[in-house]
Amino acid sequence: MDGVKCSDAKLRACADSIRARLPEVESVNEQYSLERKGRANKLHEELQSAIGEHRSSLQKFQFQVFEYAKVASSPEDVEMLTTLAANLHAWVPEGQVSAQSAAELLKKLSSF
Numbered sequence: 001m002d003g004v005k006c007s008d009a010k011l012r013a014c015a016d017s018i019r020a021r022l023p024e025v026e027s028v029n030e031q032y033s034l035e036r037k038g039r040a041n042k043l044h045e046e047l048q049s050a051i052g053e054h055r056s057s058l059q060k061f062q063f064q065v066f067e068y069a070k071v072a073s074s075p076e077d078v079e080m081l082t083t084l085a086a087n088l089h090a091w092v093p094e095g096q097v098s099a100q101s102a103a104e105l106l107k108k109l110s111s112f
Helices: 002-027 034-070 073-110
Strands: none
Touching: 002 034, 002 073, 034 073
């Protein structure tokens, strides 16, 4: 779960950084559309990369949990999986906020 939270934090940091640099793109005169688009594309690619890393982290976590669940047999294993499920359930709204924020930012960057 720590890996998922870490990748989520990285995605948020990336989105915040891009959001802070977005005014630079917006400040380029609209007459220089190629310049604006080029700068926006660079930010778009950076965000896409962070989203890809986040997705990969979630997929790895999912795989590990499913593999562990296949062999879990003791009460301690079941308790650990129950705790893990509860932690994941508690984190999901936070993760959804990160995903929604990144999606909105991608949409904005695509408009240049």
